[in-house]
Amino acid sequence: MAKKVLNRRERERERHRAEILRAAEEVFTEKGFHGASMQDIAEQAEFAVGTLYKFFTGKEDLYHALFLEKVRKIDALVGKGMDSETEPVGKLKRLIEVNLRVVEEYKKFFGLYLREIMGKFPVSPATQPQIRRLRNQIVKRVAEVIKTGIKKGVLRKADPRAMTMVLLGMLRGSAFIWVEGRHKLTLKELTEMVKKMFFEGALAEGK
Amino acid sequence: MAKKVLNRRERERERHRAEILRAAEEVFTEKGFHGASMQDIAEQAEFAVGTLYKFFTGKEDLYHALFLEKVRKIDALVGKGMDSETEPVGKLKRLIEVNLRVVEEYKKFFGLYLREIMGKFPVSPATQPQIRRLRNQIVKRVAEVIKTGIKKGVLRKADPRAMTMVLLGMLRGSAFIWVEGRHKLTLKELTEMVKKMFFEGALAEGK
DNA sequence: TCACACAATGAATCTTCATTCACATTATAC
């Protein structure tokens, strides 16, 4: 019986932790790291400030935890997407689709995400290296796929690293511009455009 | 715009202002807006804190001034680059070249720049709209060039807005990835790759 | 029912700066 009681407690605790993370996501995505106060987050979570410190050692730690949780989820989605195809071109198409779909799903979080992976000044020193490591796995995978595509003769002969850089840059950049705003474009249209441009380029046929 | 002739005092003052801006650039690019203190900047500039306030109304104002100065310079370069060509494809090529060259020249500043134009949470509320306005001019110009290219039949028939988005995204994103890091690629190689990819795509000939 | 472990609370504390301002220094005018 003692064990069951403990379980209950533990589950409760876990739920509270998750609630705090949800609140933190809300507030951080709304106001950014520096604009968000622990007060804000506590209120959003309907806990007292002190309580947050029972779960996380501080503001940075909370941010860090939120970040890892999200990035893991995103990377898993992207990875699974690529797994679902066998041929290089198919894999790359899925990469583009999933990437942009994720952007939509995590639209609010995306602003934070990009600032963190892109800039220096990581909010928490521990966050960036971990995220980088996760990201590097994706980069390597994409480069590998492109290399295979070249070997098979379906992709143009060029430095795979550079192609990877351009492709990922294209995804990141256009997603950003899309999130930014005033677009009448649907995400679907953007996805199609990115695919077309990446594979076939901007020049008219035969030019 | 006859620049008013400045007497000794006024010139001195102008020089001091510029020195403070230089120091601010140093410190902000090093530590980011929130990581930089007025103390830091003052020390770097070899002035007392109080002095900074004789030139700028506050930290935000200083940041804002620095930003505008830089962005104006960058945009002028890009604009001039495009002016130097007459044909759409030539203009776009110049756009790519100049853009990436600027990235190299302003490498340190670039991190700040992107965070500011990209994210919400602008550091100073006044900065973002102004920068956006400047940026929009470039976007419009590029879209116009692309539209002309399509009309002339040298670019594929597609939504010019979307193409613009992808092209600018590609530039921004790949520049970022380049700045980020561990690249063996020279900027020249990256530039070539972006051009090739944008115009011709990734697929092998005849595929 | 009681006692006890654990969870939650939030006012009080501690830190970190941005900003100010009374004063000192220097340059210019007369």
Added chain:
DNA sequence: GTATAATGTGAATGAAGATTCATTGTGTGA
């Protein structure tokens, strides 16, 4: 040379907000 104006100074101020901790509340097992 003295008066006046402009510049520069940096210790003192105040505000914001992260963190702590003494206290209060609650569910659990006897």
